[in-house]
Amino acid sequence: MKKALEFEIHDRLPGALARTGTITTPHGIIQTPAFIPVGTKATLKALTPEQLSETGAQAVLANAYHLYLRPGHDIIDQAGGLNEFMHWDKPTFTDSGGFQVMSLGVGFKKIIDMDGKTDERPLGKKEKLAWIDNDGVKFKSHLDGSMHKFTPELSMQIQHGIGADITFAFDELTTLHHNYEYQVESLHERTHPWAVRSLVEHQRLNEVRTHRPPQALFGVVQGANYEDLRRECSKFLGAMDFDGYGLGGAFTKENIGEITGWMCQELPENKPRHMLGISEPDDIFDCIENGADTFDCVSPARVGRNGALYTKFGRVNVTRAQYATDFTSFDADCDCYTCQNFTSAYLHHLFKSGELLSNTLATIHNERFIIRLVDDIRRSISDGTFYDFKQVFLNNYYSK
RNA sequence: GCUGGAAUCGUGUAGUGGCAAUCACGGGAGACUGUAAAUCUCCUGCCUUUCGGCUUCGUAGGUUCGAGUCCUACUUCCAGCA
Secondary structure (H helix, E strand, C coil): CCCCCEEEEEEECCCCCCEEEEEEECCEEEEECEEEEECCCCCCCCCCHHHHHHCCCCCEEEEHHHHHHCCCHHHHHHCCCHHHHHCCCCCEEEECCHHHHHHHHHCECCCEECCCCCCCCECCCCCCCEEECCCCEEEECCCCCCEEEECHHHHHHHHHHHCCCEEECCCCCCCCCCCHHHHHHHHHHHHHHHHHHHHHHHHHHHHHCCCCCCCEEEEEECCCCCHHHHHHHHHHHHCCCCCEEEECCCEEHHHHHHHHHHHHHHCCCCCCEEECCCCCHHHHHHHHHCCCCEEEECHHHHHHHCCEEEECCEEEECCCHHHHHCCCECCCCCCCHHHHHCEHHHHHHHHHHCCHHHHHHHHHHHHHHHHHHHHHHHHHHHCCCHHHHHHHHHHHHCCC
16 A cells, blocks of 8 residues: 655754654655644634745644534545645645543643643633543534534544544543543553554555545654653554654643653654644744654644734734834744735734734734744754754743 | 703713712733634723722702702703704
């Protein structure tokens, strides 16, 4: 059978786990390290595929849970698959719906705990919508309240119906607020067995669905911030026939790089590793240095829609009153469409007026900013300037 | 000119005799990491670091233990009629 994915390593960072490489999929290649924007519902909110492509995006990641509920994976299948459906000709990923086990169930605010405090504030959600057992997860649809059950098998069937190049095993994303005993139970009774079941079903579907290009499956490593669990999970999944690995779950921000290292030391070197849901610049540097190849995150798009734009001196809210009469480019150094053609005062006005273009322009800038950052990191690994670049960038970014 | 109605925070409003300031908008600030998010949180009369203190319901009087609320006059605005 034709390979679903090939991964080639080019350059390495001496004394660290960072590497550059190329992921080859049926819909094209991804130069790694790379940032993959998230288009949950088969669209990156506020952007056309052409606009997204102009930001330098090499791929896009959609979500099985959302597309299962609406429009339904069968409809995307009928449409010819995700690429055809959303008019995107580059590589695609789908998340398994595992994130929703957490976000609809526990719903704690912080997947990454900034300071280790046990802040158990729910995310403004009144009602628990997901219940876990060892077979799968029952969901109450956030759209209409109807009950659904996700299993590893169904998640793979959905992801094959959607037809992304790279899919993820169905996992349980625990939070840092779960205790060690729960983390062990989650790993042994759910994430590990679910990985096995996901892989079996995935391989079956790849053989049955010969009319479509073969899809790749990444196992997802969990274990929160426990070294023994991270290493154990990495070894367990690393021994299996996955095409790559998702680095998932909860991290303590201060040692996210160290945790990434625990996993990447155990995972097979010749397979790509995707860091799930991370895009803060310091986290990206730490994770790449410790072996992560690709990233996805909603943050650039979401914070952009909410008026926060990235600059090399940190994230700032363009809704601030000071920008009302700032007739300069928001970031003169930025090569994005927004910064090349509009002033801060105009962006400020669009947000204050609630104009839809605010979302588009802010999203373009933020996606471009993070994509360019990771592209620059990739070049810095190749030409040996990684540590200099990291120091200069982070000193500026966190100087305020 | 006559008749009726109205006047409360920057704006529109709630408050019909018992500690004025509800809600919305506007304004200010912040948050956002595998998207229940074009969302959410806080502040928004004055003074005070805090605790707390003080001021205000168009103007001037009156009734009342007590008035944004009832009465009188005035001012302004709105509607209708001339």
